[in-house]
Amino acid sequence: MDFTLTPEQILFGEVVAQVLDDHCNGAALRRLMASGQARDPSRWGALSDTGAAGVLVAEDLGGLGLAEIDFLGVAQACGHAGLPEPLVEHAGLATPLLARAGGPADLLDQALSGQASLAIGHPINPFVADADTAAALLLEHEGEVHLVRADQAQLIRQDSVDPFRRLFRVGWTPSADTRLLVAAEGASAWDQALDRGALFAAAQMLGLAQKCVDLSVAYAKERQQFGKPIGTNQAIKHLLANVQVRIEFARPVLQAAAAHAGRGDLHAKARISHAKLAADAACDLAARTAVQIHGAMGFSWEVDVHFFLKRGLALSHAWGGPDFHRARVTRRMLSAPLGPDQTFAQGAAHG
């Protein structure tokens, strides 16, 4: 029993966080928003150079053959930065799915290098994110996994409150040519994608929550009223302390969920769902607290808070909303043994 992350497990997150420090501050977000472009090519290039897309791809296919927990820090860093580009879905979900489903080697190589990005259309999400910039889309049809080239799909843009979320309804025709996996094999691939999607959404929300606290602390130290920084007031301190408590008690759930994510059993799924609920609650409270502490500025586009509030709002309902995940927690709670000796229980796979 050792509940600490190894240096290797935090390495990728730290590398990506460093790239984002250099390439994804508030000014960079504003610049991209003003440009109307989908992405910043130099940032995408720098992120691709970290090799993050290979983390969850098997070694014999050109990846690193690592596990969910090794990618956790990447997703947290992307949340903390409010990254516009779809690194989490491309590297954490779509590329590993393409590899697992035996997709074309040349496309996989391009995905691993970041030269091409992939989008994923999971049935739990009504729309496909970043489909317009993807070279190809991984789509579901009756449990099967299909690979559809961008020029084979019709995309209808759906406006999101998040200026960087690019959502699309995708029109396409499944065929034997597009099919990568039949339903018997596809079901578990989609199941794994859902667990990973929820897990990495939770990690992003935890990063977003901490970003909201960081921005609020900086603002409360600087903003003066009644002749002193507003952060000297207990009314401000206690709001932020309450958020930090939520963050501190979402983090170990997220880490434990990541450590056992690969099992796919009743317990692992419930813990992923718990992690998403806890990160969602922390992120929601953090974003609203940040708006409150920034006062009228927080209700405007003058400060960066709105980027993070909107991303949190989107992720709360992506990859299963609170009701979906509460139901998964409840199923485990009501059907499997409870108690202090069951904290790290594992069991048979459960749908």
Add this chain to the structure above:
Amino acid sequence: MDLSYTPAQEAFRAEIRDWLSRHVPAAPLPSFDATREGFEAHRAWEATLAEGRWGMVTWPVEYGGRGVDLIEWLIFEEEYYRAGAPGRVNQNGIFLLGPTLMEFGTPEQKARFLPPMASGEEIWAQAWSEPQAGSDLAGVRATATRDGDDYILSGHKIWSSRAAFADWAFGLFRSQAGSERHKGLSLIFFKLDTPGVTVNPIARLDGKVGFAEIFLDEVRVPASQRLGEDGQGWSICMATAGFERGLMLRSPARYQVAAAKLVDLLKTTGRADDALALQAVSQAWMDAEAYALSIYATASRLIAGGDIGPETSTNKIFWSELDVALHQAALSLLGARAELRPTAPDAGPVGDWLDDYLFALAGPIYAGSNEIQRNIIAERLLGLPR
């Protein structure tokens, strides 16, 4: 990250489970905070635990422990709560003063005080707070005046848990005349039956006499009963408070067992299909799990050589709020029976939920109020200005 128990850890669990199955009293002991009889029954249980060397498993073997690490301590606690074993009447001693004594005590003090603490022969109360020194503990006014090889203790201590029936207390005194605030304080032990000590029990919200006020009127104690240096009292207290809030006072198993009982109550009251009830219960269960995972993370970090920091404050807020919410959920399931004492003829199986709820309301206050903890988090963890 390896979230599986080693064979040695599994064997440890099996050993304590087996021992508890043969020793835990079949009927619950009467409360140690209500009567002398209940207190003494718990003292006898502490002796039984000590005979099995289960009193404080993390302590060194020479003081009656097993010298195991914090993961095994967690396993012990899990099995202890799982078995429904009696509450620890000497928790002030074994969880708070014991670790502090090991860090700051002289060899003579350790040899004198730790073995009878471990065996329950001497049960400890904490005497820190005063009527004018609660959250602002540095406002302590009780004095310790040096007189040759002795100190003369005078003052008024209050909210001392267990003091109604305990044998000893560890108190915070101003030992340097004219000193102010955090300076000039010393931590000094005194027997509660020393001439000049008067103990007045105080009724708690639940009607028990779990704490007391202590009047000290020129109480003479040997200077060898001072822990650490004269004037070092504040830093020793803060070290103790770190143990208290951070790790040992409320082990996660306590809430995991309560949450499991809550789920049983949800089922037996037929409310598993009631969305509101289910939401409250599942939140309590998740929070108990989150607390357990967090403590496993902290324990692992400490074993790897880390220090305990401001997470003592986040922990304290989390478990105290979890405890209140969990019991609120239970009372809500009991509905109109929630207000009934278990002695009411038609109470039915209401259990201890009501008393435990009332006790839970103390959680956000004791061991440093949650408001003080929020200040600590904001200033020391987040770096907001004072």
